[in-house]
Amino acid sequence: MTHHDKKGAGRFEPRIVAFFCNWCTYTAADLAGVSRLKYAPNTRVIRVMCSGRVDPQFVLDAFSRGADGVLLGGCHPGDCHYAEGNYKTLRRMRLLERMLKDMGVSDGRFRLEWISGAEGEKVKTVVNDMVAKVRALGPLDLPGKFKDWDSELEGLARSVHASSKEAAHVR
Amino acid sequence: MKSASNGSGPKIGFYICHCGTNIAGTIDVEAVREHAAKLPGVAVSKGYKYMCSDPGQEMIAQDIRAQGLERLVVAACSPNLHEETFRKAAAKGGLNPFFFQMVNIREHASWVHEDKAAATQKAEDQVRAAIHRVRFHKALEKKRVPVHPDVMVVGGGIAGIHAALTAANAGKKVILVEREATIGGHMALFDKTFPTLDCSACILTPKMSAVKGHPNITLWAYSEVTKVEGYVGNFKVTVKRKPRYVKEDLCVGCDACIDACVFKEAKFPDEFNQGLSKRKPVYLSFPQATPKVVTIDPKTCIQLKTGKCKMTCAAACDRKAIDFGQKEESKEVPVGAIILTTGFDAFDPKRHEYYGYGRYPNVYSALEVERLVNASGPTGGDVVLRDGRRPEAIGIIHCVGSRDEHTNKWCSRVCCMYSLKLAHLLKERTGAQVYNFYIDMRTPGKTFEEFYDRLLKEGVQFVRGRVAEVNDWAMTREEEGRLVIRVEDTLAGFVRRIPVDMVVLSQGLEARKDALDVRRIFNIGCGSDGFFQERHPKLAPVSTFADGIFIAGACQGPKDIPDTVAQAGAAAAEALALVDAGHVEMEPNTSRVVEEECSGCKSCVPLCPYSAITFDEAKKKASINEILCKGCGVCAAACPSGSIRQNLFEDDEIFGEIEGVLS
Ligand code: FES
Numbered sequence: 001m002t003h004h005d006k007k008g009a010g011r012f013e014p015r016i017v018a019f020f021c022n023w024c025t026y027t028a029a030d031l032a033g034v035s036r037l038k039y040a041p042n043t044r045v046i047r048v049m050c051s052g053r054v055d056p057q058f059v060l061d062a063f064s065r066g067a068d069g070v071l072l073g074g075c076h077p078g079d080c081h082y083a084e085g086n087y088k089t090l091r092r093m094r095l096l097e098r099m100l101k102d103m104g105v106s107d108g109r110f111r112l113e114w115i116s117g118a119e120g121e122k123v124k125t126v127v128n129d130m131v132a133k134v135r136a137l138g139p140l141d142l143p144g145k146f147k148d149w150d151s152e153l154e155g156l157a158r159s160v161h162a163s164s165k166e167a168a169h170v171r
Numbered sequence: 172m173k174s175a176s177n178g179s180g181p182k183i184g185f186y187i188c189h190c191g192t193n194i195a196g197t198i199d200v201e202a203v204r205e206h207a208a209k210l211p212g213v214a215v216s217k218g219y220k221y222m223c224s225d226p227g228q229e230m231i232a233q234d235i236r237a238q239g240l241e242r243l244v245v246a247a248c249s250p251n252l253h254e255e256t257f258r259k260a261a262a263k264g265g266l267n268p269f270f271f272q273m274v275n276i277r278e279h280a281s282w283v284h285e286d287k288a289a290a291t292q293k294a295e296d297q298v299r300a301a302i303h304r305v306r307f308h309k310a311l312e313k314k315r316v317p318v319h320p321d322v323m324v325v326g327g328g329i330a331g332i333h334a335a336l337t338a339a340n341a342g343k344k345v346i347l348v349e350r351e352a353t354i355g356g357h358m359a360l361f362d363k364t365f366p367t368l369d370c371s372a373c374i375l376t377p378k379m380s381a382v383k384g385h386p387n388i389t390l391w392a393y394s395e396v397t398k399v400e401g402y403v404g405n406f407k408v409t410v411k412r413k414p415r416y417v418k419e420d421l422c423v424g425c426d427a428c429i430d431a432c433v434f435k436e437a438k439f440p441d442e443f444n445q446g447l448s449k450r451k452p453v454y455l456s457f458p459q460a461t462p463k464v465v466t467i468d469p470k471t472c473i474q475l476k477t478g479k480c481k482m483t484c485a486a487a488c489d490r491k492a493i494d495f496g497q498k499e500e501s502k503e504v505p506v507g508a509i510i511l512t513t514g515f516d517a518f519d520p521k522r523h524e525y526y527g528y529g530r531y532p533n534v535y536s537a538l539e540v541e542r543l544v545n546a547s548g549p550t551g552g553d554v555v556l557r558d559g560r561r562p563e564a565i566g567i568i569h570c571v572g573s574r575d576e577h578t579n580k581w582c583s584r585v586c587c588m589y590s591l592k593l594a595h596l597l598k599e600r601t602g603a604q605v606y607n608f609y610i611d612m613r614t615p616g617k618t619f620e621e622f623y624d625r626l627l628k629e630g631v632q633f634v635r636g637r638v639a640e641v642n643d644w645a646m647t648r649e650e651e652g653r654l655v656i657r658v659e660d661t662l663a664g665f666v667r668r669i670p671v672d673m674v675v676l677s678q679g680l681e682a683r684k685d686a687l688d689v690r691r692i693f694n695i696g697c698g699s700d701g702f703f704q705e706r707h708p709k710l711a712p713v714s715t716f717a718d719g720i721f722i723a724g725a726c727q728g729p730k731d732i733p734d735t736v737a738q739a740g741a742a743a744a745e746a747l748a749l750v751d752a753g754h755v756e757m758e759p760n761t762s763r764v765v766e767e768e769c770s771g772c773k774s775c776v777p778l779c780p781y782s783a784i785t786f787d788e789a790k791k792k793a794s795i796n797e798i799l800c801k802g803c804g805v806c807a808a809a810c811p812s813g814s815i816r817q818n819l820f821e822d823d824e825i826f827g828e829i830e831g832v833l834s
Contacts, residue, residue: 027716049802052804085803
């Protein structure tokens with residue numbers, strides 16, 4: 001995927017991985033299609049049966065592989081096809097959000113949305129809104145940051161190593 | 172177009188559908204095909220105009236055989252539409268159908284994006300994801316589960332009646348659940364039906380008694396479904412049977428108790444007559460009520476309220492049918508399929524204050540007028556106003572609570588026609604001058620337009636324009652003591668004041684007030700208009716997203732009687748096709764525990780909403796009952812040791828997709 005669209009004069013195009021539950025949000029996205037609504041082409045949809053299938057690791061993996069945003073779409077509370085899967089999602093994702101914040105991933109780069117099968121329009125507004133916001137934030141580039149952190153750690157290790165040698169010398 | 176297999180791993184066949192120009196018009200399908208051809212493992216990469224057509228499927232099957240393909244990826248429309256089609260194509264070629272992954276580049280790409288380069292890019296990314304993922308697919312089998320042969324129908328209006336009779340005539344046992352004291356629904360309120368003007372009761376009541384007399388139908392009126400458990404083919408439904416305080420098997424509906432009631436005069440508004448007449452606490456909705464059993468209303472019966480009545484009704488019943496000790500009962504029944512025919516609510520015209528409903532006694536709702544013109548209604552079909560006068564001029568206002576931004580946006584489909592019917596009947600009964608105020612006349616239906624023509628010839632007046640207001644402020648002699656309709660006549664081009672004696676508000680149709688609760692019980696969806704959502708607007712109009720649960724009639728959207736009956740027949744046919752097959756095939760996307768890896772932490776056990784996970788204390792391992800598991804994957808996401816795998820959604824498969832999408 002390119003970071004910059006061809007005609008957009010180098011405008012940053014965020015890459016957003018979207019996990020959609022089959023029964024509500026995926027269906028809503030189908031409906032948006034059937035209704036020929038137009039929205040930003042930046043999401044890449046991964047279908048799961050229920051939002052409750054989404055392991056926080058999937059979200060972390062997406063960020064660490066270079067996603068600029070992750071969108072998770074499920075049925076409205078009380079409407080999960082499997083009764084209560086989305087409640088579990090909610091709890092899990094609130095915890096994940098805290099962790100993401102510690103990693104410096106915040107400000108709506110991760111988003112949880114309830115979109116019912118009838119809300120094709122909401123798919124459009126949510127995607128457009130998220131793309132605009134993440135675009136304004138700029139690239140996340142976690143893989144790049146990992147590299148920086150790694151070299152920082154290496155540097156640290158080197159200096160620790162050096163100073164311990166020095167200490168040995170003094171003694 | 173064939174390329175050599177790139178890299179090791181299973182041999183993958185990739186196919187991209189042009190869908191005419193639906194996909195190819197926005198996505199550069201050739202570029203995507205080429206992109207896929209270069210990906211590791213891809214042995215065949217082809218495009219075709221219509222992949223879902225016979226030649227498209229045949230091409231896949233042949234390639235699988237000739238090239239020894241081991242995996243299949245098709246980029247086309249939504250898997251909700253054609254996943255099954257391509258699974259079958261795979262099976263035809265001798266490949267396990269679950270070695271297949273579908274990519275949705277139509278609903279999710281070509282139809283929603285305008286920038287061709289960006290849409291093509293998206294398609295390529297999604298295709299890559301599928302190709303990465305499909306390598307991890309495993310051979311799976313659909314499991315077959317036996318189906319309970321009985322059918323439940325919920326809602327006893329004309330839709331439910333027709334569906335129940337159809338299924339029962341096919342030899343199925345049917346349980347018909349109705350919340351009111353009698354079946355019949357809205358249709359039982361009408362005198363005549365449009366456009367044929369045939370008598371509603373004459374066509375409905377024989378069907379009602381057919382339900383009652385049918386050996387295959389169990390009728391539970393005055394009952395409500397409170398819980399649905401299980402899954403397609405094997406539902407367990409809990410039905411609450413409300414107490415009538417009358418023993419159904421003993422009562423013959425002779426009316427002796429009603430005559431004997433301590434209330435000598437009927438005092439309470441009669442719901443069936445839309446409050447235009449009164450009833451006693453013990454009542455029969457109407458003479459043809461089915462079951463023909465009286466009901467005692469606990470809100471108005473002295474005995475039930477205070478326990479201090481002489482109970483003359485009970486004494487009058489020689490069959491000893493009255494039972495004040497009756498309690499609510501809860502019954503559990505197994506059924507294979509459920510048909511929902513819960514109907515509609517008429518729009519409450521009070522919400523349009525400017526039409527004066529509830530303020531001016533001579534402003535009527537259309538349902539009230541249906542009772543007023545009904546030969547068995549409160550006045551025996553005589554049209555007299557609440558003040559006892561006979562109307563000389565009548566205004567019928569269309570689209571009350573329809574086609575209105577502030578209330579309901581939709582056209583309720585039946586109001587133009589029933590307004591014409593009422594215009595005809597009112598004119599016939601009263602000889603009054605009748606005006607119809609309409610926005611557009613909508614008469615699409617067999618012989619509907621002809622009926623409109625007939626009304627024009629009968630001298631009914633038609634004024635095009637949305638009525639602004641109904642009031643009683645007279646400006647001229649002629650208007651004194653009457654109702655004045657203020658309207659902009661958009662054909663004549665000026666504002667008119669039309670004095671009338673009676674106003675009829677043609678209420679639109681809405682979803683039932685409790686449609687949201689009902690849909691939760693049955694685990695189906697509602698559209699943004701509140702009506703139950705069909706699985707596909709064209710190809711699965713009576714199915715829902717819950718397999719085995721079907722919908723028919725006005726609960727799915729406004730419709731007239733013929734359409735309702737047609738849908739009810741269709742829903743019955745779908746239900747029959749399901750229960751007659753004797754078994755259902757279940758999607759194999761269930762979860763399982765890899766025993767060697769399970770640490771026995773039990774965190775999955777309470778997560779499962781279906782209690783499908785149990786803990787084997789001897790082995791200290793969790794285990795999942797495949798039949799109970801519905802395949803949500805919540806446990807797989809939660810297992811700390813990663814020892815729960817969800818078929819078709821294994822971690823490897825999803826990580827593969829993430830990697831593919833971002834690489
Ligand atoms: S099925 Fe949509 S959130 Fe569970």
